[in-house]
Structures are given as structure tokens and as C-alpha cells.
Amino acid sequence: MGSRQSTQAKISQTPRASGGRSGGGEASAGIAGSAARGGRRTPLWPLLAALVLLAAVLPHLRSLQYGFVWDDKFMIGPQIDLTGPADLGRLWGTPFDALLRDPVLHNTYFRPVTLLSLALDRAIYASNPAGFHVTNVTAYAAACLFLW
Structure with a gap:
């Protein structure tokens, strides 16, 4: 019984080798050590967020040069004007x-948020396709950022 207690005491005194949820380990010792020496760690999340935004926006920048396609001529017109x-x-x-x-079609496909977005784009950009594309690329980039 006595040897079992001394073994448990040795185990509890041994420092952890990996930093788990409860802390400890080399990683937290390094962070604490750098903080004690006055060093600061730069957070990586702004850089990662910028990379996510670039990955979302760069492939679609060329779309700003394009016009309307397919059903856009029916969707974007005076019928969605806000007066x-x-x-x-x-x-x-x-x-x-x-x-x-x-x-x-049986007129059962409701997309009110899409229609309101198109109406606001038309109010802001008139019939300029680049403005509509800017809205779409911005919404896509925001969705990518939120999902990240």
C-alpha cells in the first residue's frame, strides 16, 4: 500500500509532456516563458482571415467585367424597382x-431575400452589372469568412 501511494505521488509531480486542456506542457511553458521575457506572440487569425478573403475574392474578380446572363434580363428590371x-x-x-x-411555372418559388437584394442593387447601381457582381462577390466572401 505504501509503495502505491509513493508511485501516485511521483506521477502527480511529473510535469506533463503535452499541453492538454488543463494546460502545462512545453507549449504553454514556451508561451509563458516568452511572456515573462516581454515577448509577444502575434495572433495568426487576422492573417488567416485575410487569406480566406483572398481565396474567396480573387477567383471572382474577373466577373466584375461581365454583363448579365441567362435569366438576369427578366429578374433585373422595372418590376423590382423600389419606389x-x-x-x-x-x-x-x-x-x-x-x-x-x-x-x-406555377409561381410557388419564393425567394424574398434574393428579390430584396436585387431591388436594393438596382436602386444603388441601376442596370450596371458590375454593381450586382460586387454584391455577390462580397456576400460570398462574407459567407466564406463566417464559415471559417
Whole structure:
């Protein structure tokens, strides 16, 4: 019994070799040592966030030069213009596929946030495709950053 207690005492006095959740280890000793010497560690998260943003934005920068495609000519027009507060309610209740003017569609596909975003883009950029692309690239970069 006595030897078992002395073994447990030795184990509890032995420093940890790896830094776990409870701290200790060489990694935390290095950080504590550098803090004690007055050194500061630069946080890496701003650099990593910048890399995430660059990886999200750089491949899509060229899209700023392009025009509208596919169904954009139906979606982006006077039917989404905002002239007053009543238009917000109108757009919120408008089925997205109703703007395509396709008699086959049943007008059941609602995307109110997308329509409001398009309406705000049209209010800001008129019919300039570059502005719409800037909004899309910005939204994509923000989503990448939030997911990171």
C-alpha cells in the first residue's frame, strides 16, 4: 500500500509532456516563458482571415467585367424597382418565378431575400452589372469568412 501511494505521488509531480486542456506542457511553458521575457506572440487569425478573403475574392474578380446572363434580363428590371415602402411588401410576397413570365411555372418559388437584394442593387447601381457582381462577390466572401 505504501509503495502505491509513493508511485501516485511521483506521477502527480511529473510535469506533463503535452499541453492538454488543463494546460502545462512545453507549449504553454514556451508561451509563458516568452511572456515573462516581454515577448509577444502575434495572433495568426487576422492573417488567416485575410487569406480566406483572398481565396474567396480573387477567383471572382474577373466577373466584375461581365454583363448579365441567362435569366438576369427578366429578374433585373422595372418590376423590382423600389419606389416606396409598399414595394417592400410587394417584393416580399412576389414569387421569384413570377418574374420569369413563364406560363408553365406555377409561381410557388419564393425567394424574398434574393428579390430584396436585387431591388436594393438596382436602386444603388441601376442596370450596371458590375454593381450586382460586387454584391455577390462580397456576400460570398462574407459567407466564406463566417464559415471559417
